[in-house]
Amino acid sequence: MKKKNKEALPRGFMIGPAMAWLALFLLLPLGYIVVISFLQKNAYGGVILHFSLASYRSLLHAAYLKVFAESFLLAFETTVLCLLVGYPMAYIIAKSPEHLRAVMVLFMMLPFWINSMIRIYGWSTLLRNQGVINWILIHLGVISQPLGMLYTDGTVLLGMVYDLLPFAVLPMYTSIEKLDPFLLEAASDLGAGKMHTFLKVTLPLTSPGLFAATIQTFIPALGLFYISDMMGGAKKMYIGNLIKNQFLSARNWPLGAALSILLIAVTLFLVGLYSRVGKMEDIV
Amino acid sequence: MKKRFRSQPGPLAVFYAILVYIFLYLPVAVVIVFSFNTSERNIVFQGFTLSWYKTMFSNSELMWAFRNTLIVAAVSTAVSTVLGTLCAVGMQRFEFKLKKAFNSALYIPIVIPELVFGVAFLAFFSLVHVDMSMATLIISHVTFSMPFVEVTVRSRLSGMDPSIREAAMDLGAGEVHTFFRVILPTISPAVISGAMLALTLSLDDVVVSYFTAGPNSETLPLMIMGMVKKGISPDVNALSTLMILGTFFILFFSTRIQRKLENS
Numbered sequence: 001m002k003k004k005n006k007e008a009l010p011r012g013f014m015i016g017p018a019m020a021w022l023a024l025f026l027l028l029p030l031g032y033i034v035v036i037s038f039l040q041k042n043a044y045g046g047v048i049l050h051f052s053l054a055s056y057r058s059l060l061h062a063a064y065l066k067v068f069a070e071s072f073l074l075a076f077e078t079t080v081l082c083l084l085v086g087y088p089m090a091y092i093i094a095k096s097p098e099h100l101r102a103v104m105v106l107f108m109m110l111p112f113w114i115n116s117m118i119r120i121y122g123w124s125t126l127l128r129n130q131g132v133i134n135w136i137l138i139h140l141g142v143i144s145q146p147l148g149m150l151y152t153d154g155t156v157l158l159g160m161v162y163d164l165l166p167f168a169v170l171p172m173y174t175s176i177e178k179l180d181p182f183l184l185e186a187a188s189d190l191g192a193g194k195m196h197t198f199l200k201v202t203l204p205l206t207s208p209g210l211f212a213a214t215i216q217t218f219i220p221a222l223g224l225f226y227i228s229d230m231m232g233g234a235k236k237m238y239i240g241n242l243i244k245n246q247f248l249s250a251r252n253w254p255l256g257a258a259l260s261i262l263l264i265a266v267t268l269f270l271v272g273l274y275s276r277v278g279k280m281e282d283i284v
Numbered sequence: 285m286k287k288r289f290r291s292q293p294g295p296l297a298v299f300y301a302i303l304v305y306i307f308l309y310l311p312v313a314v315v316i317v318f319s320f321n322t323s324e325r326n327i328v329f330q331g332f333t334l335s336w337y338k339t340m341f342s343n344s345e346l347m348w349a350f351r352n353t354l355i356v357a358a359v360s361t362a363v364s365t366v367l368g369t370l371c372a373v374g375m376q377r378f379e380f381k382l383k384k385a386f387n388s389a390l391y392i393p394i395v396i397p398e399l400v401f402g403v404a405f406l407a408f409f410s411l412v413h414v415d416m417s418m419a420t421l422i423i424s425h426v427t428f429s430m431p432f433v434e435v436t437v438r439s440r441l442s443g444m445d446p447s448i449r450e451a452a453m454d455l456g457a458g459e460v461h462t463f464f465r466v467i468l469p470t471i472s473p474a475v476i477s478g479a480m481l482a483l484t485l486s487l488d489d490v491v492v493s494y495f496t497a498g499p500n501s502e503t504l505p506l507m508i509m510g511m512v513k514k515g516i517s518p519d520v521n522a523l524s525t526l527m528i529l530g531t532f533f534i535l536f537f538s539t540r541i542q543r544k545l546e547n548s
Binding site: 166215220222 | 293297298300301304305307308309310311312313314315318325328367368370371373374375377378380386389390391392393395396397398399400401403404405406407408411423424426427430431434459484487488490491494495504505508509512513516524527528531532535
């Protein structure tokens with residue numbers, strides 16, 4: 001009993017501030033979003049205290065379903081590309097000599113330390129009709145008219161993959177590095193070919209890393225509204241842009257809140273699946 | 285046989301790695317190159333100049349955004365590092381009723397899309413009638429970066445021998461003394477990593493800031509976002525180049541300090 005009392009003060013002092021902060025600035029705002037999603041909008045962009053499922057029902061409108069389909073498709077394509085490009089890269093880093101590994105990881109992370117707006121801006125400098133790539137190609141005589149590269153679906157995908165690739169490589173690298181080389185040897189000693197060893201040993205053993213990479217790309221890809229705004233010319237509507245618009249321009253907060261809950265639900269579902277195969281700490 | 289699995293990457297692998305790095309650094313290189321361009325339009329490199337590095341200081345909008353970015357990053361990094369570190373030490377050491385629930389709450393900002401926080405803050409601050417300002421911006425940044433500090437520090441703590449702390453306490457060191465003299469020195473490399481993470485998250489944030497910045501607290505990323513389509517003047521490139529350099533310096537020195545702390 002005495003020990004408990006003695007601990008109460010330092011415990012309260014250490015955990016208390018963080019707990020209070022998260023309760024006030026995390027749980028309350030998120031709770032409020034849940035509440036709003038069940039309310040009705042008023043004409044001035046606010047909400048009326050009247051229980052309603054209208055915003056959830058309207059999620060089923062064909063127009064919104066199309067937005068979801070396109071958003072999930074984009075997030076899916078982004079994830080697949082990040083895994084396809086990132087896995088070999090993670091593998092190469094993991095198999096490099098030890099002194100090079102740290103440097104290679106550092107250079108993978110460095111762009112993340114440089115403002116993403118600046119990097120997206122770099123891409124638009126490259127890809128615009130009057131941009132660097134078109135200028136070079138025209139002067140080389142490869143093309144006579146600029147290729148309309150920027151503001152297409154392709155550039156949105158490029159921007160997404162670019163922004164999220166490092167987050168896919170790192171967890172996969174951690175997973176591959178932990179892989180015991182003796183297991184691969186054993187597989188090969190037992191007569192498994194390279195392809196067979198990869199599919200039956202390497203891939204299953206590194207699947208937590210693959211899963212963590214999927215979460216690290218798929219979930220952010222659903223919410224990144226600025227890349228489609230800046231590189232897609234906002235021609236297509238994705239769920240991120242839709243949520244942003246409901247809160248800022250369309251002023252239908254309940255609908256925006258219901259859409260946010262949908263995003264949270266998708267996230268929790270994926271994270272729940274992940275927690276069966278890997279540790280949460282590895283996601284960070 | 286053994287060699288096959290330990291072997292170094294072949295030429296094809298090296299080529300692949302170089303391609304990936306080019307992909308990652310190409311846009312960064314373009315921004316840097318055009319900061320030295322005499323032409324005002326970032327299309328063709330016409331000639332070398334350093335003048336943008338001078339004119340950027342008279343671009344008051346740019347300097348204001350830069351100032352805001354630095355203030356928000358510094359304050360939110362300091363607050364989230366202190367809160368996150370204290371919390372990590374407490375979470376590692378104490379058992380209490382709501383520990384599991386609180387632990388899950390810590391992971392929320394890490395996994396849930398930032399956009400959801402942005403709109404949640406927007407709705408929440410309007411509910412409590414708080415206008416968006418530097419303060420709301422800082423509050424939102426602390427909220428999403430503190431859990432990253434906590435997780436980073438706690439992973440380091442889990443490798444620390446608890447008997448060291450107990451020994452210090454048995455020898456008569458008080459709580460405060462033990463924290464500053466025993467625990468903090470051991471975890472300081474992780475605290476620095478956590479702080480660096482918080483710093484970048486804040487400097488780089490667009491999504492949450494988009495909703496929580498007031499009319500007078502626009503940050504650099506937000507300003508660049510507004511300018512990209514219209515075209516950006518090269519003084520923004522110049523400032524960005526300096527920021528990239530600054531980041532390299534901070535990163536370089538922080539890893540050196542970390543290494544020193546690890547060794548001592």
